Amino acid sequence: MMSNNARTSAETATRDRYAAAAKVPEAALCCPVDYDPKYLEKIPAEVIEKDYGCGDPSKYLNPGEVVLDLGSGTGKICFIASQVVGPKGRVIGVDMTDDMLEVAARNAPIVAERIGYSNVEFRKGRIQDLGLDLNLLDEALAKSPVASANSFLAAEELAGELRVKQPLVASDSIDVVVSNCVLNLVESRLKRQLFDELFRVLKNGGRAVISDIVSDEEIPEAMQDDPNLWSGCISGAYTEEGFLKAFEDAGFYGIEILKRDAVPWQTVEGIEFRSVTIQAWKGKQGPCFERNQAVIYRGPFLKVLDDDGHAMERGKRYAVCDKTYNLYKKAPYADFFEFVDPLTEIPLSEAEPYDCSRTSERHPKETKGADYDATTETATCRDAGDGASCC
Structure with missing residues (x-):
């Protein structure tokens, strides 16, 4: 020091x-x-x-x-x-x-x-x-110069007012x-x-x-x-x-x-x-809400630790709050994650508070819904023209 x-x-x-x-x-x-x-x-x-x-x-x-x-x-x-x-x-x-x-x-x-x-x-x-705008302070002090302890204290008070009002x-x-x-x-x-x-x-x-x-x-x-x-x-x-x-x-x-x-x-x-x-x-401050979203860290590292202390391993689904989910969709994170939306969206107005101090994996049933049991046909392929196939 x-x-x-x-x-x-x-x-x-x-x-x-x-x-x-x-x-x-x-x-x-x-x-x-x-x-x-x-x-x-x-x-x-x-x-x-x-x-x-x-x-x-x-x-x-x-x-x-x-x-x-x-x-x-x-x-x-x-x-x-x-x-x-x-x-x-x-x-x-x-x-x-x-x-x-x-x-x-x-x-x-x-x-x-x-x-x-x-x-x-x-x-x-x-x-x-x-x-504190020093030009405004200079102008004020030119009219009322600091010549005593009282005027010094008045100048400090003026500086405080300028910070708030101008x-x-x-x-x-x-x-x-x-x-x-x-x-x-x-x-x-x-x-x-x-x-x-x-x-x-x-x-x-x-x-x-x-x-x-x-x-x-x-x-x-x-x-x-x-x-x-x-x-x-x-x-x-x-x-x-x-x-x-x-x-x-x-x-x-x-x-x-x-x-x-x-x-x-x-x-x-x-x-x-x-x-x-x-x-x-700037922007990670604010309330956390549960909307059944999940993120998957794509790699290349085996594990990463974010600024809120959440440790995520490559390839696993992790539960995150709505705020974190949207932060990860923007720079500088977006290229490193896959994003899993819930099958049935939870409106933000109906979302419950989320405890962001914990780190937990999210089971696919949480985003699809516990009763989800659909069976679908094979996805339609579009021939790429070079013999490529979907799978």
């Missing part, structure tokens, strides 16, 4: 270093990343030269989505994302550094003219506090949250709040696609207390396992590694630091 003095100097060092990097490019702040050149050609050179990252979460976006970029810097990922999501989509960039935001805002009209539409906006805020990013409003090498810049004690905020702003069914630097070992306290290493995306890095667990602890499901660099970006005191891109989904 970093000391209080180191905590303050780390945040200050991060803000100062990125403010300077908005004026003069700093190569040490970014990993080599191959971006699609057809998107880069629409973006001014100033943005590309002064934007820093370790991955490309924009390649996992879809047309029409509402995207939030945490730590958007000079806007490179936002401007790429704006072209991917198209005119029916929308992109919001959040950053706390005035110099970075100035570059992004100044170049936004240029990109809009080149692509033929405007769908990007930039907002000032800290990514671990997506409720949030920087509303709850359940975003399809995809992306970030490019920024989460590790947040101090350790606020990282849980950061993931909770990330989860809050996503719609049910939304997802996070995060590129960041992780370590293969725990980082010693001496390194954590080094402001230069912290602002350089080193000291604040999660371990590989810890990064995945942070998504799990925040309530995400379907967490997967989309990309992991085999070669480390840097090695410091024997600890390897490399870029990974993680995707995680």
Whole structure:
């Protein structure tokens, strides 16, 4: 755990270093990343030269989505994302550094003219506090500066009101949250709040696609207390396992590694630091109901364990609640399961509560019905023209 003095100097060092990097490019702040050149050609050179990252979460976006970029810097990922999501989509960039935001805002009209539409906006805020609009707070403090303990307390109260009445990013409003090498810049004690905020702003069914630097070992306290290493995306890095667990602890499901660099970006005191891109989904929360549905894990592994602790062996029918059944029908699970609907559908309004803490196999009679005793003719074959048969 970093000391209080180191905590303050780390945040200050991060803000100062990125403010300077908005004026003069700093190569040490970014990993080599191959971006699609057809998107880069629409973006001014100033943005590309002064934007820093370790991955490309924009390649996992879809047309029409509402995207939030945490730590958007000079806007490179936002401007790429704006072209991917198209005119029916929308992109919001959040950053706390005035110099970075100035570059992004100044170049936004240029990109809009080149692509033929405007769908990007930039907002000032800290990514671990997506409720507080720092521009609104700045405006209020300019009228009533903090000059005493009482005015300080009044400013804190105002910040709380702004989070509720005029949030920087509303709850359940975003399809995809992306970030490019920024989460590790947040101090350790606020990282849980950061993931909770990330989860809050996503719609049910939304997802996070995060590129960041992780370590293969725990980082010693001496390194954590080094402001230069912290602002350089080193000291604040999660371990590989810890990064995945942070998504799990925040309530995400379907967490997967989309990309992991085999070669480390840097090695410091024997600890390897490399870029990974993680995707995680929001939406497994909610009531469970019994509708006599079953799933069959197709393989290739003998057994798998899902995010709710259900262990399923290949080829066996398992009872699941309606919520889980429908989750498995979507990404990232759909390709790995067969789905067995009940012969007689149970309306959701008539379904009984289901105990999702248990794992049990489902006998075929449960989906067909206990009294099911039909006998049918052999299924009709269609000649494929190459001598193939049904069986």
